[in-house]
Amino acid sequence: MNYDIFNGDADGIISLLQLRLANPIESELVTGVKRDIGLLEKLTEKVGLSKTDKITVLDISMEKNRSGLVKALDGGTDVFYVDHHRAGDIPVSKHLDAHIDLDANTCTALIVDGVLNGEFHYWAITAAYGDNLIAKGDQLSKAAGLSVEQSEQLKELGTLINYNGYGAATEDLHFHPATLYRALLEYPCPFDVFANNSSPFYRLQKAYQEDMDNALAIKSDHQSDKLSLFELPNEPWARRISGVYGNLLANQSPKSAHGVLTENSDGTFTVSLRAPLLNKQGAGDICSQFETGGGRAAAAGINALPKELINDFIQAVEAFY
Template identity: 40%
Template sequence: MRFDVCNGDADGLCAVVQWRLHEPAPATLFTGLKREIALLKKVPARAGDEVLVCDLSMERNRPALDALLARGARVRYFDHHAVGEPPRHPGLEAHIDLASGTCTSLLVDRYLVAQRGEARFRKWAAVGAWGDNMDEAAERLADEIGLARDARERLRALGVAINYNAYGDDESDVEIAPAALFALMLRHADPLEFAAREPVAARIAARRGRDLELAAQQPFFWEGPTGRILVLPDEAWSRRVSGSLANLLAGEAPGLAHAVFTRRADGTLWASIRAPLDSPHGADALCRRFGGAGRARAAGIERMSAGELERFVSEFGAMRWEPPEAGR
């Protein structure tokens, strides 16, 4: 049996779409909303089964990965999140790259082009990169493909919309469940056709626009010389918009870091953190201090008590957004 496991955001979905377009085969998909990270434990793979994992933190899924390998499953793993030493096991093929200018969709693209000679689905890699706020990398890939400017804009908008659809507390918050969205994406070898023929793409983009209008009415909770913090109310729109808003703010002020908090009904907070685009380092380190995780340029905190907000503001304001070696 085959199992595909991925984050339900643009990067995760586009990575698996590339793979399954290149290698069509029946596979059971395990995915979820943006913050559903511990997905590998749900996979019942055993000896002889194949598991493709894309855009999931190996660090967060390590016990489940070890269990799969011990049962004899073969695992191919593509990811760009911080990880300790990956297990050395004959059943694991790991493609991990922590460079700040890459994402999982680009890693899958790199592998398919270099190892399989497959270049038909590179537009989907660009969609994943744009959705993951990797604009420079997406533009470089678009140059390689030879995409016209209008096509680039449509693919960028599509990536942003797919990524936006992954944010929420549960599937009732979003336009379409990520698994259902994946099934629609997989129908189209060309994402431009998907955008033109599937009405859900336009519905997601329209909802995002309405949510951003509501977000624009919210004042900053804190502003300083190195960053800005927003705290959004406990509303479905704010749960949907948090990551997209963080990316938008980062693009508007590339010299500043941003934190977008969303209040939960139980009084706790979640957060999307973006390091300055001009110096994309440190978001993961900051989030780990509060039980979160992620990448150097973009990270998150799944659950933080409201009482910790004052400490977060203090540490956020004191951050030096520099590469690790810069502080040595």
């Protein structure tokens, strides 16, 4: 059995898209909302893996899935692992083919792009935009000879795929990530997506604008030269828009950090933190100070921040920057 394990955001979906366009295989898809990152752990707990199984893992932290990874490797299962998040100590095993790059200006899909020698390069550019690597996406678009209009199209597509991954559960999403992946697999080139009026792009475009209008109507709860903080209600639209809204804020004010807090049903808050675009470091370290927190240097989050710790979070961010 082949297992394709991937984050439900733009980077995870497009990473697998490139691999399976290049090498189509039958596989069981294992994915979920963007914050559902213990995917390999869950698989190894549920399934008795064998030496004939093969696992591909894309865009989820090796550090957060270490015990599941070690269990698979010790059982003789071959694992192909590509990621750009905190990895911790990478196991040494003949069964592990790991491609890990923690550079703040790369993403999993760009690492896959290198593995495939640019075979589906336009999709990789789309993923870079979706992962809020705007300057990198613009650089790659220009190098590829794309027009400004074409690069803007890929930016919007990447943003919309990424937007679809945010939610407390897959019920919050417009498309289950596995469903969206299968739909996009019909398009070897991302520009083909725009030519089909029934593609997921147009449904997501309309939904995105409605959710973003709701977010833009909310004023900041905390504003300083180091951090802007916005609190969103416990509503599906808020859970969907939180990540891409954070990206929008980061691009509007690149010298400041930005936090989007979305209220959970238990009164805690889901936190999306974006480091200043002009100083893309520290977000993962800051969020890791709090239980249920983690991420990478430029963007990170906390799944359940108690209300009484919000001031501690603000102090941690402002002390770092």
